Structure formats: structure tokens, C-alpha cells
Amino acid sequence: MAARAQPVAPADAAKSSVALEIRAGVSGKLKEFYAPRGYWPLWVEKEAIGPQADALLALIASVDGDGLDPRDYDPRGLQRLIEEADASPSPKALARADLALSKAFAALVADMRRPARGMGMRYLDPEVEPRDPDPSDLLRAAAITPSLTDYIQTAGWMSPFYMRLRTARSDYQAKWGDLPHxxxxxxxxxxxxxxxxxxxxxxxxxxxxxxxxxxxxxxxxxxxxxxxxxxxxxxxxxxxxxxxxxxGAAYYERLLALNMERTRLLPGPWVRHVVVDAASARLWYYSKGALDGTMKVVAGAKDTQTPMMAGMIRYATLNPYWNIPPDLVQSRVAPKILNGASLKGLHYEALADWSANPAPLAQSAIDWGSVAAGRSEVRVRQLPGGDNAMGRVKFMFPNDLGIYLHDTPSRDLFAKPARHFSNGCVRLEDAQRLGRWFFGKQPVADGSAPEQHQPLPQPVPVFLTYLTAVPTAQGAQFLPDVYGRDGE
CATH class of the missing domain: 1.10.101.10 (PGBD-like superfamily/PGBD)
Structure with missing residues (x-):
């Protein structure tokens, strides 16, 4: 017996008619979005333009706060098309409004995401480099969210830091901007x-x-x-x-604007990623449109700053070595050896070079006086173990500066309000929790062998930034410019 055809819901039948009109009228980049979805409308609900269109018009009206001109997105033309579709909801009128709304939305998102130049971010991988987004990609990302209206109202393609600073800047101007200077x-x-x-x-x-x-x-x-x-x-x-x-208020408004531009470089919460802010010495991680967790970190000191950079965390190293920076070998290790300490007692070893498989050097073969005086250098690394400065794990995003996220046995520094003590790397308050988030389970070393590399199931973008204005529940808090970057 042949299967009985299922009745088509009236709303779906109406959308099918709209889809036919969209197919007849769409072209260019918009077609790349509509065609794979059968030309199904994005903005039509129950035979009318849905509330997501109102959300878009409200956002367009406010984009002067983003340094954009609302007129560039033709809000009057959009409003007219919506009213025409409301007055006479024919498939043709609904299709015209749907296409116009998609075009305006894609243009607005691209403009909001476009970073300013000279922000000082270094990009290590092509996956994290800013690029002009394809309109079809922007629309596709919007279409798969649980609520397009919510996505637009929260500007879910922007970093939560950006959106909260955007609100804080408006609130700051209202609260402090008009007072006598x-x-x-x-x-x-x-x-x-x-x-x-x-x-x-x-x-x-x-x-x-x-x-x-x-x-x-x-x-x-x-x-x-x-x-x-x-x-x-x-x-x-x-x-x-x-x-x-x-x-004066103008100074702080400029500072808020500068930090908004820094946060414009960060992804929205629908991208699975990690953010490290060196100024506040904190870390956040996001996925599926939400904040999954946050923790304290220890960031670089003023003389050994944590750089602004973005890359892909690709693997974890369990039971890591710590390659001691040459300046610390000179200032800390060599004097201890000259005072009678041994490399073995310090849980260190000296190596012939910086290759992947270096030959060990005997302590007696090294002129430690020359090392202490800065006339020569020697590679020294700390062996894995409970006292290792890297702790039990480090998370690697390959770069030539030797910057990574890592565990640490030095827990006392996390109790300090200002945590700028490292040599540039990022020490994690809870490396095990972050590891579970990266892997979906706790990564465990296979025995005691050093430097065990475990690839992440999927590489995760990490953004090291520097925010001297951070959003709070009350608005924004201005932080000390520890690295002296705001004047740049």
C-alpha cells in the first residue's frame, strides 16, 4: 500500500510560495545562502515578517555607537518593504522584504566585525586572521542559532566583551560625560x-x-x-x-573606544575559543553561544610582557620540561651553581643546543662564571615533576616567542589582586579544568615519560588581548595600563 501523503501546514505552504519568489529574485552572494536551503525565507514567520526584523531595525538605529552610519543600511527602505508585506502579505512582497533584510543584515555584521588597523594583534594561524566575511557565511551562522531575534538583539557575532563595553560606553557618557570639566x-x-x-x-x-x-x-x-x-x-x-x-570624561570615553576596538578582534560566543586578558590577568572560554568558564591567570611582568597574539591551541604536553630562559639561567641558575648547588639537586639538566634531541652536558663542562657574567649562554631545562614551573601540563599554540598556557605549582600568586609576574607565558589557576574543556575528559599522561604530546580533538582558537577597560555588572572598570600600551 502506498504511503499516505502528509498534509502541508498552511504556514509551510505559504513559505513554499515565498521560496519560489526568492528563487526567482535572488542573485549573487545571497543566492549562495538561499540555494542550499531550498530558497526558504529567513525572516518570514506565520505568513508575515517576523520579530527578528524589528530587532534588526533597532540594532541599525544604534550603530552610531559602533562608529557606523545607520543610513548605510537603508532602514527607511527596509521599513517600507516590511510595511508593504504587512499590508499585503503576498509571496512576492514577503520575498522582497526577506532578501532586503538579509542583504542589510550581512552588510551590518561585516561592518561591525571589521577591525581597525594598528591594534597590535599578531596572528599566528590563518584560521584566526581577520578577513572580509562572505555574506552567505554570515547568514548561515545566523540561520542555525536557536533564536534569530535573540542573536540580533545580543549581536551574537560580536564578542560579549565588545557588547558589554558598548553598553558601558553609552552609560558612561550619560553618567559622567556632561559634568563640568x-x-x-x-x-x-x-x-x-x-x-x-x-x-x-x-x-x-x-x-x-x-x-x-x-x-x-x-x-x-x-x-x-x-x-x-x-x-x-x-x-x-x-x-x-x-x-x-x-x-575628564573625554579621556575615559577614548579609553573605552580603544578597548572596544581591541575586543572587536575577538570572536562571538558561538565560536569555541579562549580569551586571555593580560591586563586583568583572567581567562574566559566560550562555546555554543555561552560562557563556559573563567579563571585567574598570572600574566607577564612589565619587563616580560604577555604579547597580543592569536593562534590555534593544537595539543597539550603532559609531563613537560621547562626550558629556562637564558637571562634566568644567567641571573638565577649560574649563581646557585657557583655557590655549590648541583644541576641534579636543582632538578635541572644542561644541554648542548636548542635542537629537538640535544645531547646532555656535564655540569663540569660549563664555564658557569662566564654564564653568570653574560659572556656565554647554555641551555638549561627543568625536569618534569611536582616542582616543575610548568606544572603537569601546558597547552601549545606554536609560536616563535615561546608563549603558551600552562599549569603551575606556585599557587600563592593567584591570591594577589595584580598578577603580573611571569616571563610572558600564561599560568593557569585551574589547568585541569581547562584540560577537561579542551578534551571533553581529563587528559592523562601515559606513565612518567617527559613531554607527552596529545592533540586536541579539534584545535581551539586562543586570543591573548589587553583590556584596560573591562565590563562589570555596574558598567566598566578602568585598570592600570601595566604595559604602557594605551598611549600607543
């Missing part, structure tokens, strides 16, 4: 209960009524300013608070 004399410490004349200037600068009282209202306003600018919120206008006030 008058200078408060430095060299004085203004505190509650004080009656000095400078308090009148402080009140005026913070938009409070005239007067000379350091009252509860002024304490609250000072605390709010301090909290929003990364200062200790004690309500006392000391040297750092007065410096911040005298910089």
Missing part, C-alpha cells in the same frame, strides 16, 4: 567632614549643588566615581581620584 587642585586630600575651599570645586566637578560641605551626598558621588574608574571606593578624594577627575 573643572580642575580640582592636586596635592590636597579631600575627605568627609572637611571644610577646605577645594571641596567646592570637587562638588561642582561631580555635579552636586554649590557648597563647601563634604557631606553624605559627596561621599556617595566620589565612591561612585571611584568604583567606575577602577579606584578604591572609599569616598576620599585622594591623589589618584583627583588625577582621574582631572583627566
Amino acid at each position: 573643572v580642575s580640582v587642585p592636586d596635592g590636597v586630600k579631600l575627605r568627609p567632614g572637611g571644610r577646605v575651599p577645594e571641596i567646592a570645586l570637587l562638588r561642582h566637578r561631580l555635579g552636586l549643588p554649590d557648597g563647601t560641605a563634604y557631606d553624605k551626598a559627596l561621599v556617595a558621588r566620589v565612591r561612585s566615581f571611584q568604583s567606575d574608574h577602577g579606584l578604591t571606593a572609599d569616598g576620599v578624594a585622594g591623589a589618584q581620584t583627583i588625577i582621574g577627575l582631572n583627566r
Whole structure:
């Protein structure tokens, strides 16, 4: 007996008619998106243009905050096509609106994603290099999300850091941007209960009524300013608070704009990736549109900075060696040997060269005085074990600077609010948890052999960035420019 044909739902029948009209009218890059999906509409729901179109129009209206011009995306033309489709929802009218909305959406996403030049990011792999996205790829990514409306409202193609800084910048302008820009004399410490004349200037600068009282209202306003600018919120206008006030709102708005451009280089949360921020010394990892976890890290010191770079984490190394940098061999290892220590006792070994299979060197064969004086160099590495500076695992994204993410036995540094102590690599607060996320299970070494390499099931992009303005629940917090990069 032949199978009975299933009835076609009215909504699907209507969409089929729209698909026929799209097929007749689509061309170019849009066709590369529509054709594989049978020309099925993206913006039509229940025989009408869906709410995702309203979300797109609302986003277009706000893109001046992204340095873009809303008129470039023809919001009036889109609105007219939507109204025509609403008034007379013929397949032809719905198809015209669907194609126009897709074209505007793809153009907007491409423009929002396009990075500014001179941001200092170094790209190690072609997979992470910025490129002009194909409209069909942008539309395909949008079409597979659970809710296109939510995807547009959150701009899910942008990094969450970018979107939160975008909101914070708007909020900052509203909160602090229109206050009087008058200078408060430095060299004085203004505190509650004080009656000095400078308090009148402080009140005026913070938009409070005239007067000379350091009252509860002024304490609250000072605390709010301090909290929003990364200062200790004690309500006392000391040297750092007065410096911040005298910089003016324009300075901080430029800083927010600079950091937005840095975060524009980061992927959206639908891309499985890792972000390391050297300024705040934190790490985040994302997949499937959500934040999967975060942790503290120890980043490079001022003299040995963690660079801005992006690459692909391709494998983990279990039971790793630590190749000690030559400057540390000179300043730390050689003096210990000259004072009677042994390489074996330090759990180190010396090697003839930097090749993959170097010959070992006897301690006695090395002129340690020459090494300590900086006249010669020798390769020294720390053997695997509980005291190894790399801990039990390091995650590798090959680069010529020797930068990677790694475990560490030095746990005390994670308790510090400022964590800039490494030689450039990134020490992880919880390397085992990150390993489980990378592999889907805990990577385990096969015995005690050193340097066991395990490839990730899929390489994962990692972005090492530098954010001196970071989003918070209250807006944004400004961090010290430890590496001196903001002035660049």
C-alpha cells in the first residue's frame, strides 16, 4: 500500500510560495545562502515578517555607537518593504522584504566585525586572521542559532566583551560625560567632614549643588566615581581620584573606544575559543553561544610582557620540561651553581643546543662564571615533576616567542589582586579544568615519560588581548595600563 501523503501546514505552504519568489529574485552572494536551503525565507514567520526584523531595525538605529552610519543600511527602505508585506502579505512582497533584510543584515555584521588597523594583534594561524566575511557565511551562522531575534538583539557575532563595553560606553557618557570639566587642585586630600575651599570645586566637578560641605551626598558621588574608574571606593578624594577627575570624561570615553576596538578582534560566543586578558590577568572560554568558564591567570611582568597574539591551541604536553630562559639561567641558575648547588639537586639538566634531541652536558663542562657574567649562554631545562614551573601540563599554540598556557605549582600568586609576574607565558589557576574543556575528559599522561604530546580533538582558537577597560555588572572598570600600551 502506498504511503499516505502528509498534509502541508498552511504556514509551510505559504513559505513554499515565498521560496519560489526568492528563487526567482535572488542573485549573487545571497543566492549562495538561499540555494542550499531550498530558497526558504529567513525572516518570514506565520505568513508575515517576523520579530527578528524589528530587532534588526533597532540594532541599525544604534550603530552610531559602533562608529557606523545607520543610513548605510537603508532602514527607511527596509521599513517600507516590511510595511508593504504587512499590508499585503503576498509571496512576492514577503520575498522582497526577506532578501532586503538579509542583504542589510550581512552588510551590518561585516561592518561591525571589521577591525581597525594598528591594534597590535599578531596572528599566528590563518584560521584566526581577520578577513572580509562572505555574506552567505554570515547568514548561515545566523540561520542555525536557536533564536534569530535573540542573536540580533545580543549581536551574537560580536564578542560579549565588545557588547558589554558598548553598553558601558553609552552609560558612561550619560553618567559622567556632561559634568563640568573643572580642575580640582592636586596635592590636597579631600575627605568627609572637611571644610577646605577645594571641596567646592570637587562638588561642582561631580555635579552636586554649590557648597563647601563634604557631606553624605559627596561621599556617595566620589565612591561612585571611584568604583567606575577602577579606584578604591572609599569616598576620599585622594591623589589618584583627583588625577582621574582631572583627566575628564573625554579621556575615559577614548579609553573605552580603544578597548572596544581591541575586543572587536575577538570572536562571538558561538565560536569555541579562549580569551586571555593580560591586563586583568583572567581567562574566559566560550562555546555554543555561552560562557563556559573563567579563571585567574598570572600574566607577564612589565619587563616580560604577555604579547597580543592569536593562534590555534593544537595539543597539550603532559609531563613537560621547562626550558629556562637564558637571562634566568644567567641571573638565577649560574649563581646557585657557583655557590655549590648541583644541576641534579636543582632538578635541572644542561644541554648542548636548542635542537629537538640535544645531547646532555656535564655540569663540569660549563664555564658557569662566564654564564653568570653574560659572556656565554647554555641551555638549561627543568625536569618534569611536582616542582616543575610548568606544572603537569601546558597547552601549545606554536609560536616563535615561546608563549603558551600552562599549569603551575606556585599557587600563592593567584591570591594577589595584580598578577603580573611571569616571563610572558600564561599560568593557569585551574589547568585541569581547562584540560577537561579542551578534551571533553581529563587528559592523562601515559606513565612518567617527559613531554607527552596529545592533540586536541579539534584545535581551539586562543586570543591573548589587553583590556584596560573591562565590563562589570555596574558598567566598566578602568585598570592600570601595566604595559604602557594605551598611549600607543
